[in-house]
Amino acid sequence: MKTRTLSPMKMFAKVTARHVPQFRFSDFRGDFTQWKSEAIPLVRKTLGDWPPSTAADPELVADWVDRGVRKRRYLIDVAPDASASFQLNLPEHHEGGALPAILCWHGHGPYGKDAVMGNLGSPEIAAHIAVYNYDYGHQMAAAGFATYAIDWMGCGDRNDAAKPHFLKHGEGRDWCNLYYLNATMLGMTSLSINLAHGRAATDFACSLPEVDASRLGVMGLSGGGTMTVWTALTDARFKAAEIICYSDLWEKFGIQDLNYCGMQIAPGLFKLVDLPDLQGLLAPLPLLVDIGANDTCFQADNAMECFRQVREIYAAAGRPDFLELDLFSGGHSWGANKSEAFFKKYLFPGEMTHDL
Numbered sequence: 001m002k003t004r005t006l007s008p009m010k011m012f013a014k015v016t017a018r019h020v021p022q023f024r025f026s027d028f029r030g031d032f033t034q035w036k037s038e039a040i041p042l043v044r045k046t047l048g049d050w051p052p053s054t055a056a057d058p059e060l061v062a063d064w065v066d067r068g069v070r071k072r073r074y075l076i077d078v079a080p081d082a083s084a085s086f087q088l089n090l091p092e093h094h095e096g097g098a099l100p101a102i103l104c105w106h107g108h109g110p111y112g113k114d115a116v117m118g119n120l121g122s123p124e125i126a127a128h129i130a131v132y133n134y135d136y137g138h139q140m141a142a143a144g145f146a147t148y149a150i151d152w153m154g155c156g157d158r159n160d161a162a163k164p165h166f167l168k169h170g171e172g173r174d175w176c177n178l179y180y181l182n183a184t185m186l187g188m189t190s191l192s193i194n195l196a197h198g199r200a201a202t203d204f205a206c207s208l209p210e211v212d213a214s215r216l217g218v219m220g221l222s223g224g225g226t227m228t229v230w231t232a233l234t235d236a237r238f239k240a241a242e243i244i245c246y247s248d249l250w251e252k253f254g255i256q257d258l259n260y261c262g263m264q265i266a267p268g269l270f271k272l273v274d275l276p277d278l279q280g281l282l283a284p285l286p287l288l289v290d291i292g293a294n295d296t297c298f299q300a301d302n303a304m305e306c307f308r309q310v311r312e313i314y315a316a317a318g319r320p321d322f323l324e325l326d327l328f329s330g331g332h333s334w335g336a337n338k339s340e341a342f343f344k345k346y347l348f349p350g351e352m353t354h355d356l
Helices: 008-017 032-045 123-132 136-142 175-185 190-206 223-234 250-256 275-280 300-316 339-347
Strands: 059-066 069-079 082-091 099-105 146-149 211-221 238-244 287-292 323-328
Touching: 008 250, 032 223, 069 136, 069 190, 082 136, 082 190, 099 136, 099 190, 099 223, 099 339, 136 146, 136 211, 136 339, 146 190, 175 190, 190 211, 190 223, 211 223, 211 339, 223 238, 223 275, 238 339, 275 300, 287 300, 300 323
Parallel strands: 099 146, 099 211, 211 238, 238 287, 287 323
Antiparallel strands: 059 069, 069 082, 082 146
């Protein structure tokens, strides 16, 4: 009797088990130049349209000092129909001149940029930070960088579920997926919208006297790792990147574990590349990858297989030295063992000796 598959999830599992992405790097016999030149235009195209840009029209809301870091919060426009709360962190005693700056993307969670930028507004935020060592936007500013952040759609100050106008028919729904559905109806994706808003934030950051526009880095944990990959892939201003606990294989963490959402995907993306290929397209950009040995979200065996494939790509690009790994003993969190040294190596004046 013929074996039939009635379960849609089993159907997807079978399909992806035999799926080979069009631009799997190992099929290009180490020809990095051909692979990247053919793949990257098609990969970027999956993002769809981007919302138009607009002037930031900034409004300074607050300026305060907290545990060795000066913090400024602005309201800025990031698109003709969208605004965001933007935060800049600086070393407390910085006395002028432009600093290397790091865009700090947050991951999923109710607090958005507040946790990443170290804003201890409640015991709940403080506990959230402690669990994930999450306040890299605060710690890296204390270490001598300018750091900046906004919330992506659905998080922090841009969380529709926390607003009085919350639509009841959206209750219990995944807002990442709702935004994705809305975006694709308009020929965009959640990624293209969030990336456009991040680019607007970077434009504004680069207009500030404290930020050296020629020395930009980007970092992020989990969903922030997603945004880090795509930010570096679509904005040539960034000179170094740190992907924190966002290494895996899409067949494993996506299809099998359902550990992804509309914020992380683009139509046809897995048809073209797997996650190691997507990260490898960053080469030869200096890249630090954090992997938690006890991460239960992106498990270490799959994460390390992802890293091994990225390492092969960087070797084929002729810059294996531009790829670093922080394999640490913790879980789904920021390792923080190499970040300061990594970004100082590539962003501080007089220390960039490589040719990007």
